[in-house]
Amino acid sequence: MTYLRLLVVSFLLLLNIARLQVYGSQTFWPGAIPLAVRTPYLNAWMPMQATSLDESQLLSNTWPVFWKQAVLGWLCYIRVDGKTWTLFGSNNLNNTALGDYAIQSGHVIETELTPTRTIQVIEAGQINVTVTFLSPINPSDLVQQSLPFSYVALEFSSLDGQPHEIELYSDISAEWLSGFRNADVNWTSGQHDSMAYHQVQLVHPAPFQEYNSQASDGTAYYAMSTSQGRNISWQACQDIDCREEFIYAGGLNSQNSNTTFRPIDIAYPVFGISVNLGRVASLNASIVWTLGYVRDPSISYTLSGNNVTLRPYYTTKYEASLDALADFVANFSDALSHATTFDAQVRGTACNVTSDGKLFDMISLVTRQVFSSLEITAPERAGSPIRIFMKDMGTSQRVTPVENLYAAIPMFLYYNSSLLKPLLVPLLEQQNQSSVFPYATKDLGPSFPVVSSPTLTPDASIDHMLILVLAHAQFSNDTSILHDYYGLLKSWAEYLIDVRAQFPYQLPLDNSSTTRNSTNFAVKGIFAIQAMAEISELVYASNDSDRYSRMASSMMSTWATLAISPGNNPLVLITFGDQQNTWSLPYNLYLQSLLGLKLFNETVLSELTVTYGDQIQNANYVYGLPSESLSATPGNLAWNAWMAATLTDNMTRSALLDTIWRYASNNATESPGPWPLGLTYDVQHGTYIGGTMSPALGGLFAPLVHRNPVNLGLPTAQNSNSDKLRPIGAIVGGVLGGLAGLLLIVGLMLGLLRRRRRHISTSKDKTKPTPFVEPSHSSPFVLEKRERDPLTRRQIPIFARSHFRDSSLTAVGGPSETLPPASYHIARLREEELLGIRSEIEELRRFMQSTHIEPASSDLGAPPDYSSSRGDS
Numbered sequence: 001m002t003y004l005r006l007l008v009v010s011f012l013l014l015l016n017i018a019r020l021q022v023y024g025s026q027t028f029w030p031g032a033i034p035l036a037v038r039t040p041y042l043n044a045w046m047p048m049q050a051t052s053l054d055e056s057q058l059l060s061n062t063w064p065v066f067w068k069q070a071v072l073g074w075l076c077y078i079r080v081d082g083k084t085w086t087l088f089g090s091n092n093l094n095n096t097a098l099g100d101y102a103i104q105s106g107h108v109i110e111t112e113l114t115p116t117r118t119i120q121v122i123e124a125g126q127i128n129v130t131v132t133f134l135s136p137i138n139p140s141d142l143v144q145q146s147l148p149f150s151y152v153a154l155e156f157s158s159l160d161g162q163p164h165e166i167e168l169y170s171d172i173s174a175e176w177l178s179g180f181r182n183a184d185v186n187w188t189s190g191q192h193d194s195m196a197y198h199q200v201q202l203v204h205p206a207p208f209q210e211y212n213s214q215a216s217d218g219t220a221y222y223a224m225s226t227s228q229g230r231n232i233s234w235q236a237c238q239d240i241d242c243r244e245e246f247i248y249a250g251g252l253n254s255q256n257s258n259t260t261f262r263p264i265d266i267a268y269p270v271f272g273i274s275v276n277l278g279r280v281a282s283l284n285a286s287i288v289w290t291l292g293y294v295r296d297p298s299i300s301y302t303l304s305g306n307n308v309t310l311r312p313y314y315t316t317k318y319e320a321s322l323d324a325l326a327d328f329v330a331n332f333s334d335a336l337s338h339a340t341t342f343d344a345q346v347r348g349t350a351c352n353v354t355s356d357g358k359l360f361d362m363i364s365l366v367t368r369q370v371f372s373s374l375e376i377t378a379p380e381r382a383g384s385p386i387r388i389f390m391k392d393m394g395t396s397q398r399v400t401p402v403e404n405l406y407a408a409i410p411m412f413l414y415y416n417s418s419l420l421k422p423l424l425v426p427l428l429e430q431q432n433q434s435s436v437f438p439y440a441t442k443d444l445g446p447s448f449p450v451v452s453s454p455t456l457t458p459d460a461s462i463d464h465m466l467i468l469v470l471a472h473a474q475f476s477n478d479t480s481i482l483h484d485y486y487g488l489l490k491s492w493a494e495y496l497i498d499v500r501a502q503f504p505y506q507l508p509l510d511n512s513s514t515t516r517n518s519t520n521f522a523v524k525g526i527f528a529i530q531a532m533a534e535i536s537e538l539v540y541a542s543n544d545s546d547r548y549s550r551m552a553s554s555m556m557s558t559w560a561t562l563a564i565s566p567g568n569n570p571l572v573l574i575t576f577g578d579q580q581n582t583w584s585l586p587y588n589l590y591l592q593s594l595l596g597l598k599l600f601n602e603t604v605l606s607e608l609t610v611t612y613g614d615q616i617q618n619a620n621y622v623y624g625l626p627s628e629s630l631s632a633t634p635g636n637l638a639w640n641a642w643m644a645a646t647l648t649d650n651m652t653r654s655a656l657l658d659t660i661w662r663y664a665s666n667n668a669t670e671s672p673g674p675w676p677l678g679l680t681y682d683v684q685h686g687t688y689i690g691g692t693m694s695p696a697l698g699g700l701f702a703p704l705v706h707r708n709p710v711n712l713g714l715p716t717a718q719n720s721n722s723d724k725l726r727p728i729g730a731i732v733g734g735v736l737g738g739l740a741g742l743l744l745i746v747g748l749m750l751g752l753l754r755r756r757r758r759h760i761s762t763s764k765d766k767t768k769p770t771p772f773v774e775p776s777h778s779s780p781f782v783l784e785k786r787e788r789d790p791l792t793r794r795q796i797p798i799f800a801r802s803h804f805r806d807s808s809l810t811a812v813g814g815p816s817e818t819l820p821p822a823s824y825h826i827a828r829l830r831e832e833e834l835l836g837i838r839s840e841i842e843e844l845r846r847f848m849q850s851t852h853i854e855p856a857s858s859d860l861g862a863p864p865d866y867s868s869s870r871g872d873s
Contacts, residue, residue: 026110028361029667031688032676033111033118035064035074035088035133036150037368040375040391040448041215042293043067043693044074045676046088046118048111048667060122061105063090066179067393067676067693068213073173073239073270074291076131076152077103077246078124081165084247085124087131087154093243101247114343115367126164129156132286135368136335137342139416142386146313146376149221149292149328151335158281165279167250170289171242171272174264176220177202179212186261187271189236193326195290196234196254197223198271203261208300208450210397215449219321221292224273225329228285231276239268251276286336290329294321298375299389301426301451304433310377310387353703354654358661363411363704365664365677366697369393370411373695375449376422385429388422391448394678394693399444399451400427401695406464407638408698409471410594410645410705417475424468428485430454438495440465458499460521462492463528470531470595473538474707482539490544493532497551500525517575519563520627523600524588526555530597556599569611570604574628583615583629587642594645596707606648613652616659623663623686625656635683637663638699645702653703662686 032045044064063071075089084103095102106122106129113119118133134151138144158164174185177200184203191197199221206216226232235242235252236259245252252274262269275287297309318324343364350360375389390405392398405423412419431441431454440461441454466489473479482489500522533548562576571583586608592600615625624640626633637660644656664677666686679691691697 026112028113028358028661028665030113030365030664030677031667032065033113034135034365034368034676035118036135036152036291037372038135038150039148039293039295039372040393041218041295042148042150042291043372044072058108059105060085060087060108060120061091062088064088066214069675070179070212070214071175073171073175073268075243075270076154076170077168077243078106078127078129078154078156079165079167079169079246079250080125080127082250083125087122087124087129088120093240093247098244098247103247113361113364114339115346115364116339116343123159126159126162127156127166128159129154132336134332134335134339135372136339137367137371137415138338139371139419142313142376143317144314145371147324147328148294148312149290149325151288151290151332153286153288153332153336155283155286161281163279163281165250166277167246167274168277168287169243169246169252169272169274170222171239171270172198172200172220172222172291173239173268173270174200174220175268176200176293177214177218177264178216179210179214180216181265182263183216184261184263185269187236187269189234189257189271191226192322193330194227195223195225195326195329196232196273197221197322197325198234198236198273199322200269200271207297213397215293215295218293218295221290221294221321221325222271222273223290223292223325223329224275224288225332227330230287231278232273233276234271234273236269236271239270242270242272246272246274250274286332288329288332290325290332292325292328295449296321299377299387299449299451301377301380301387302453303430308380310380313376313378313386316378349704354657356654356658359657359700359703362657362661362664362700366700367411369676369693370408370695370698373693374423385425386422387426388419389426389444389448389451390423390695392443393695394676394691396446397448398446398455399448401443402427402441402461402464402468404694404696406468407642407696409468410641410701411698413471413475413594413705414701417472418478420468420472421476421478421481424465424472424481426451427454427465428469428481428488431456432485432488438491440492460524462496463524465489466492466496466528466531466535467524467591467595470534473535474595479538482535486535486539486541489532489535493529493548496525496528496532500529500555518584519559519572519574519576520584520586520588522563522576523556523559523586524591526552526559527588527591527595527597527599529555530599531595534595534597552599560601560604564604564608569614570607571611572608574630585612585625585627585639585643587639587646590642590646590702592646593706594702602648605646609647609649609652612643612647613649613655616652616655620684622659623666623681623683624660626683634680634689635660635663636680637677638679638696638702641700641702645706657703 030048032047034044035046036042036044043066045067046064047062064074066072073089076087078085078087082101084101085106086103087106091103091105093103104124106124109121109123109128111118111120116134116137120131122129122131132151132153132155134153136144136147136151152170154168156166174187175181177183177185185200186203187198187200189196189198199219201219202216205218209216224232224234231251233252233254235245235254236257237245238258241258242252252272258269273289277283277287295312296315297311299310301308301310314324318327346363346367347357347360350363351357353359373391373393375391377387377389379386390400392401392404395401400423409420412423426444427441430444431437437456439456439458441456442459442461443455445452445455469481469485469489473482529548530552533545533552536542536545536548563572564570565573565580565583572586573580574582574584589600589605589608591597592605612625615621615629621635624635624637625643626635627639640656640660644653644660647653647656663681663683663686668686675688675692677692677697678688679694679696680689681687682689
């Protein structure tokens with residue numbers, strides 16, 4: 001028996017050594033990581049700034065912060081055999097006074113980011129804890145996407161294989177309620193629908209007001225399910241009292257909450273929930289806390305002088321916030337299952353572009369960041385539209401800044417193009433009432449969440465708006481905006497043509513350029529005129545379409561002659577007739593493949609790829625390319641990603657993406673600091689300049705989104721994928737009787753399927769609709785593209801299921817399976833890989849079944865639980 005025990009202990013020791021080696025492979029080190037990031041005001045981050053990448057410094061002993069750096073009290077302890085360890089939050093109690101109960105900080109072994117989750121593995125004595133911060137992303141379900149709640153879940157395993165006495169504790173402070181820390185707060189605690197919760201609010205809320213970027217009119221919640229019969233206790237008290245009570249006793253006194261209401265920073269009130277698990281070695285289900293920050297109403301909206309208050313979209317289902325919270329708390333297993341599938345699909349698509357995973361790292365960092373800038377609102381009355389508003393996070397309080405929406409368009413097209421309509425409707429309906437001005441607005445007001453009036457200035461917003469409305473129509477197959485606002489769009493196009501009659505000289509200053517007569521600004525306008533030609537064709541205004549198309553073609557010929565330097569190494573000049581040794585980053589050429597246009601010569605684009613590839617090797621551009629080659633011109637992450645999507649060579653594209661990944665992964669002391677990822681930066685040193693939290697970072701999705709057939713696969717990625725699919729081929733061959741020839745057929749069909757998922761048709765009359773249908777609540781979140789008839793109808797259901805542009809997951813029949821919590825972090829990765837393989841097999845099956853069957857043009861497809869529609873585009 002002794003030898004057996006020794007053998008078991010030795011095996012566990014070797015296993016943990018192996019796990020440490022895996023955990024030590026982390027390479028992505030951003031300056032801050034997202035924790036609870038759901039709305040402009042539920043926005044908590046963990047600083048990751050370090051003087052070096054020495055793992056010994058990675059201790060779980062830091063307060064989460066609001067994106068603008070104000071501390072947000074949020075803490076978690078684990079108590080192991082009477083010894084307390086910090087999992088997150090600052091270990092700032094007086095350890096001398098605690099004596100034998102002194103707290104230690106956990107050792108962070110690994111941090112992993114996905115689009116929906118931040119996962120940390122933390123060693124606390126003889127226990128390894130996996131902490132998962134989950135902010136769900138549901139781009140096809142506006143009720144779910146608008147819920148202002150987030151999860152933190154714990155799983156753990158014993159390192160020595162033995163059971164231990166385990167208690168867990170977490171609390172939030174009232175600092176979540178206001179940036180003005182002397183504001184008075186009050187609170188209630190109790191139970192509701194199988195959950196224990198705390199509810200905290202300001203005594204004197206200020207509707208639609210901010211203080212230091214935090215809202216002053218919300219209610220904070222902290223909750224946990226009581227449905228699993230665990231020993232749960234909760235209490236509201238001063239921070240020192242609650243935390244010391246847990247450290248000494250392993251729990252809280254639910255009957256002894258402090259009800260002395262007071263300011264946020266006086267005897268800091270905190271709101272804790274504790275769980276006593278007894279003697280265990282691991283968990284059969286996660287321990288989950290739910291954090292929320294609710295504002296209802298959320299937007300003050302003025303249209304034509306009439307002001308209304310708009311409520312969050314989830315109120316179309318839930319009238320009371322506690323009911324919404326209770327459902328969210330109860331839905332964790334489904335939310336985790338959805339997130340796992342969602343993340344695995346994004347990972348697969350991103351790795352088809354760069355097999356090293358660096359593009360996936362970056363889009364994982366920014367997905368929650370960009371979605372959190374949105375406020376999704378319900379119609380104020382029957383017949384009113386759904387509206388979504390964007391906050392200019394990190395830069396100002398502007399409402400729906402058009403230039404940032406333009407930069408972020410790849411992300412919305414990738415996750416669900418139908419989201420663009422409710423983002424565009426407020427811009428269009430406001431300007432439809434402002435016909436005095438011939439140009440488009442740059443935003444909807446300066447003070448989010450108050451939507452006051454459009455800011456009408458003669459800048460580049462016409463270009464942006466025409467391109468945005470066309471992209472929405474092409475990718476969603478919903479032409480209603482084009483029909484409803486064609487007069488407005490045409491008036492903008494005419495104004496644009498009048499202004500560009502001065503082309504190529506006297507062009508106005510663009511916010512992406514430091515000089516007038518910018519060639520990059522000019523080419524964007526030319527694409528906008530061609531966009532108007534496409535818009536006109538889609539609404540059957542063929543004469544307008546022909547006229548705009550001829551103008552755009554003629555202007556592009558002139559542009560190419562004047563804007564591109566002569567010789568064998570062409571570059572795009574900063575201004576027309578500029579010096580030959582200066583250049584501009586022509587990221588707006590991405591519009592050619594994004595919109596499926598054929599304005600610019602592809603041969604010249606290939607030549608530009610070579611010369612800009614040479615610039616990437618420049619020692620001054622370690623962290624990407626500047627927008628212009630002029631001294632001290634900053635780099636822009638979104639425009640670098642757009643440029644990467646423009647390049648025609650795989651290795652050059654990967655090289656550029658690698659440089660901007662270095663910036664995103666730079667958490668050195670001097671830069672980018674503890675801020676969330678910033679938009680602009682110094683390309684030579686990687687130092688942050690501005691635009692932290694900017695929604696424009698959605699532009700990082702550009703390499704994933706094309707309508708032209710662009711080669712996005714790297715040879716290494718294709719070889720890797722081929723290797724992974726060999727078992728699938730063997731399985732299929734065995735099922736069909738072991739026919740050797742079928743393996744070749746399957747391989748060819750998989751290759752064709754992957755190509756079709758990556759390559760988007762160039763033909764404008766083959767635009768595939770992606771209308772939005774609310775998915776079944778009993779099925780996991782899945783994304784599926786269906787064949788539709790051409791763009792001939794105005795009325796298409798507005799919120800249909802979303803899709804990923806380059807690949808799609810297939811709906812599986814029956815209720816969703818609840819994925820069991822992984823005891824080890826590596827098991828989670830294997831689970832995601834198995835989900836990806838399962839998706840490939842299911843896609844292959846459907847593809848083979850549908851090879852010789854074409855649905856009728858009017859067929860909208862089967863309901864999601866038993867759909868067998870094709871996944872091509």
